[in-house]
Amino acid sequence: VRRVSIKDIAKAANVSHSTVSRALGDSPLVSNGTKERIQRLAREMGYSPDAQARSLVMGRTQTVGVVVTTITDPFIAEIVQAIENTAQEYGYSVILASSNAEPEREIAAVEMLQSQRVDAVLVTSSRVGALYRDHLERLGVPIVLINSHHMQAGPYTFSVEFDNRHGAYLATQHLLGLGHRRIAYVAGATDHSDDEERAAGYRRALREARLTLDPQLVVPGTGGADGGERALPVLLALSDPPTAACCYNDMTAIGLILAARRAGVSVPADLAVVGFDDIPLARYVSPTLTTVAQPMLKMGQFAMGMVLDLVSGDGSEQRVVSDIVVQGRLVIRESSGAIPIPAKLNESILEVST
Amino acid sequence: VRRVSIKDIAKAANVSHSTVSRALGDSPLVSNGTKERIQRLAREMGYSPDAQARSLVMGRTQTVGVVVTTITDPFIAEIVQAIENTAQEYGYSVILASSNAEPEREIAAVEMLQSQRVDAVLVTSSRVGALYRDHLERLGVPIVLINSHHMQAGPYTFSVEFDNRHGAYLATQHLLGLGHRRIAYVAGATDHSDDEERAAGYRRALREARLTLDPQLVVPGTGGADGGERALPVLLALSDPPTAACCYNDMTAIGLILAARRAGVSVPADLAVVGFDDIPLARYVSPTLTTVAQPMLKMGQFAMGMVLDLVSGDGSEQRVVSDIVVQGRLVIRESSGAIPIPAKLNESILEVST
DNA sequence: TTGTAGGCGTTATCAC
DNA sequence: GTGATAACGCCTACAA
Numbered sequence: 001v002r003r004v005s006i007k008d009i010a011k012a013a014n015v016s017h018s019t020v021s022r023a024l025g026d027s028p029l030v031s032n033g034t035k036e037r038i039q040r041l042a043r044e045m046g047y048s049p050d051a052q053a054r055s056l057v058m059g060r061t062q063t064v065g066v067v068v069t070t071i072t073d074p075f076i077a078e079i080v081q082a083i084e085n086t087a088q089e090y091g092y093s094v095i096l097a098s099s100n101a102e103p104e105r106e107i108a109a110v111e112m113l114q115s116q117r118v119d120a121v122l123v124t125s126s127r128v129g130a131l132y133r134d135h136l137e138r139l140g141v142p143i144v145l146i147n148s149h150h151m152q153a154g155p156y157t158f159s160v161e162f163d164n165r166h167g168a169y170l171a172t173q174h175l176l177g178l179g180h181r182r183i184a185y186v187a188g189a190t191d192h193s194d195d196e197e198r199a200a201g202y203r204r205a206l207r208e209a210r211l212t213l214d215p216q217l218v219v220p221g222t223g224g225a226d227g228g229e230r231a232l233p234v235l236l237a238l239s240d241p242p243t244a245a246c247c248y249n250d251m252t253a254i255g256l257i258l259a260a261r262r263a264g265v266s267v268p269a270d271l272a273v274v275g276f277d278d279i280p281l282a283r284y285v286s287p288t289l290t291t292v293a294q295p296m297l298k299m300g301q302f303a304m305g306m307v308l309d310l311v312s313g314d315g316s317e318q319r320v321v322s323d324i325v326v327q328g329r330l331v332i333r334e335s336s337g338a339i340p341i342p343a344k345l346n347e348s349i350l351e352v353s354t
Numbered sequence: 355v356r357r358v359s360i361k362d363i364a365k366a367a368n369v370s371h372s373t374v375s376r377a378l379g380d381s382p383l384v385s386n387g388t389k390e391r392i393q394r395l396a397r398e399m400g401y402s403p404d405a406q407a408r409s410l411v412m413g414r415t416q417t418v419g420v421v422v423t424t425i426t427d428p429f430i431a432e433i434v435q436a437i438e439n440t441a442q443e444y445g446y447s448v449i450l451a452s453s454n455a456e457p458e459r460e461i462a463a464v465e466m467l468q469s470q471r472v473d474a475v476l477v478t479s480s481r482v483g484a485l486y487r488d489h490l491e492r493l494g495v496p497i498v499l500i501n502s503h504h505m506q507a508g509p510y511t512f513s514v515e516f517d518n519r520h521g522a523y524l525a526t527q528h529l530l531g532l533g534h535r536r537i538a539y540v541a542g543a544t545d546h547s548d549d550e551e552r553a554a555g556y557r558r559a560l561r562e563a564r565l566t567l568d569p570q571l572v573v574p575g576t577g578g579a580d581g582g583e584r585a586l587p588v589l590l591a592l593s594d595p596p597t598a599a600c601c602y603n604d605m606t607a608i609g610l611i612l613a614a615r616r617a618g619v620s621v622p623a624d625l626a627v628v629g630f631d632d633i634p635l636a637r638y639v640s641p642t643l644t645t646v647a648q649p650m651l652k653m654g655q656f657a658m659g660m661v662l663d664l665v666s667g668d669g670s671e672q673r674v675v676s677d678i679v680v681q682g683r684l685v686i687r688e689s690s691g692a693i694p695i696p697a698k699l700n701e702s703i704l705e706v707s708t
Numbered sequence: 709t710t711g712t713a714g715g716c717g718t719t720a721t722c723a724c
Numbered sequence: 725g726t727g728a729t730a731a732c733g734c735c736t737a738c739a740a
Contacts, residue, residue: 021734022709022736025735031710034710048465052409053406054733056732057736058734058735066450071435072431081424084450085454095449105442115403116406116417117405254638261640280635281635281638285638360718361717373727375720407717409718410716413732
């Protein structure tokens with residue numbers, strides 16, 4: 001059962017295949033009569049255009065590549081979902097490639113996407129190594145980095161990033177507003193730039209409140225629940241222990257809360273806790289977790305939007321696309337001890353020119 | 355900066371483009387000298403083969419389509435991850451299409467995949483409508499349905515399914531083994547075949563234990579946490595309330611546990627609870643949740659493995675591929691009141707011929 | 709308004 | 725061993 005091509009339709013309609021091509025493309029150069037006849041015929045014969053053949057002559061595939069570390073990360077999944085939705089809306093297909101954070105697989109993925117001649121590449125949450133960056137740039141197609149810290153923008157590289165600093169600032173400010181003066185910061189993995197940015201937001205909030213930074217209140221973590229669990233005894237052992245803790249992320253906060261419960265420390269009465277990320281779990285732990293939510297949906301939409309801007313037109317003109325920084329939103333739940341009023345703050349977008 | 359093709363390499367190497375094609379394909383028909391020379395040249399010139407052009411002549415794209423309702427579902431994400439990993443391993447690319455469970459988008463997705471000329475399609479967790487099935491079959495490529503209840507296998511359609519019945523049987527048996535005699539079943543959404551199968555497993559376990567089925571012990575739910583929350587008062591109001599509950603899924607179980615805590619009912623002392631699915635949350639609620647884990651990784655691997663079997667060869671011979679049914683594994687945690695010994699039971703595979 | 713011819717980047721089938 | 729040449733399915737000048 002061979003596939004039906006425009007030539008088959010041409011034969012059946014007694015016209016040339018170019019006429020069929022035009023009719024299916026709804027060209028004005030073909031009479032309405034034959035146009036309808038051909039379109040009906042195409043439908044009846046079960047014609048499906050061959051995207052491969054089309055891109056070969058058109059020079060664009062209407063396809064984008066999405067590189068993720070793992071689609072298993074709920075964060076990334078949400079972003080990819082948004083990307084796919086917008087892509088579909090504009091007639092683009094999405095090729096998914098996961099790297100498992102292994103450099104060699106990341107490179108293999110890029111090469112695969114290159115062979116597939118994708119019109120653009122979107123990369124999420126990659127700690128882009130210099131070497132990898134070179135491979136990306138060599139692609140010769142626009143690249144949009146999402147929450148992937150790129151040191152310097154290349155000619156093809158653009159970015160959508162989350163404002164970690166401001167997010168942590170909001171979280172800390174929230175605790176300050178509740179009257180806390182001894183506020184700890186439980187960090188994530190060391191030398192992770194996300195963590196550094198969040199720590200900076202924490203410090204800024206304290207500075208603004210004219211509090212001196214007590215280095216003892218900043219304890220290391222891991223990014224996982226164990227980090228929070230190990231942090232609790234360290235904090236309790238302090239001569240002047242904190243009454244609140246701002247955590248690198250939700251899992252750290254959850255670890256801290258679990259450890260507190262076991263130690264008989266009441267959250268939020270004895271220790272108020274805020275997390276970061278708003279993972280699904282956050283609304284199911286007890287107490288439910290106050291945290292900073294990232295607008296994954298928007299980030300995906302913006303990223304794909306940038307791609308669409310970049311690939312539209314014939315590519316000759318210089319494109320004017322700005323990097324984007326999105327702001328988070330504080331989600332107040334039980335763990336911080338505030339009256340849980342669904343807050344909807346600062347869900348604005350800050351644009352930064354390239 | 356035009357792309358470099360084999361013709362460009364041919365010019366640079368003073369050979370014909372066919373020789374280049376052969377050299378790059380590592381054909382034995384070309385002398386080692388020129389072969390190496392050409393391959394080096396290709397690398398230096400930054401050549402990347404054009405998958406479009408190749409598939410056009412080869413008749414296969416080395417590409418599969420994956421249709422999901424939403425990649426946001428951690429379950430589906432895990433399966434897709436496994437699919438992508440195996441696909442990558444065998445040199446296949448995956449095109450992702452999400453339907454949001456909307457029929458029209460599901461059809462649009464299938465048409466897109468058809469235009470992309472994917473070699474096969476994998477569908478996860480779709481409640482495949484008859485209409486949709488027709489569209490799928492019309493594709494003319496093998497289709498593997500994962501946890502998508504397909505009434506009857508078509509010539510191109512194969513399946514990988516989870517044994518819901520056996521899973522619920524295991525869960526219920528576990529509660530029986532702990533001495534419970536009044537065991538409730540909190541259902542999911544009505545007319546969902548997963549739920550029906552799980553309920554059947556529950557009934558079977560009770561029957562085998564020579565217990566009469568009390569219809570009052572089977573209460574409706576929603577599939578979400580609210581279903582479990584609403585179930586609790588219904589169960590407590592019974593003249594002879596249950597001492598244990600087997601839930602349609604983890605979210606239902608978690609809802610039940612949350613409601614129990616608020617009502618002062620101790621879990622597992624007053625009410626033992628088991629869930630189904632082993633979502634990430636299950637190990638973080640308190641008490642941690644005893645549940646039935648589905649081997650998502652395996653399901654993805656099997657599914658992609660079937661695809662590889664189906665597309666290998668020249669397609670002329672009849673393929674012998676069996677539908678697959680995978681078994682779950684009971685994960686014993688705190689909520690059922692058993693001593694939490696990591697159990698590794700029944701992780702076997704049952705094959706059913708097509 | 710329609711048809712003819714060429715080409716997109718490959719691989720495959722012939723000759724030489 | 726290597727080189728012409730013809731596909732694959734589509735689009736698009738150019739010609740009629």
